[in-house]
Amino acid sequence: MAATTCPICRRERLVFQKLFKKRLTKDNIQGSHGVHISKKDAAKLCGRQLANHENVNLLFCDVQNNRWEMRFRRCPQGTYFLTGKWRQFIRAKDQLISEGRTVTFNRLSCPSCGENIGYTSASTIWTADQSLAGH
DSSP: OOOOBOTTTSSSBOEEEEEEEEEOOHHHHHSSSOEEEOHHHHHHHHTHHHHHOSEEEEEEEETTOOEEEEEEEEOTTSOEEEEETHHHHHHHTTTTOOTTOEEEEEEEEOTTTOOEEEEEETTTTEEEEOTTTOO
16 A cells, blocks of 8 residues: 555654454355454444444545445444445455455554544555544
8 A cells, every 4th residue: 555644634654553353254245234343343443433323434445545435333232344335345356355364454543643544454455544434
């Protein structure tokens, strides 16, 4: 991925902090619910935002800067899923994302302005950005 500067202050390269890894199952790729995320990993990804809301909007970007609007959902049963345009993303990335593939979720932040910019995932395959969700 090319060096990414902060969209807020435009001074610094964003810093990537590893949050967790997720091994994709057949259901994550072909199922109707999207990607299941454990409660522990959901807290790392969305923190308190998810405690206050059932849904958190995320903007995902791939390495070509194509954008994919997704939703992180907390279901009444206490399960967590990444949904929204996940299916379209999987179809577009058919050659890169497959059953058994491990994706890594990272947090993006700016060391200069301290802003939490969003999230990345799959170590250079796709990225998630929350910068539009709360602004």
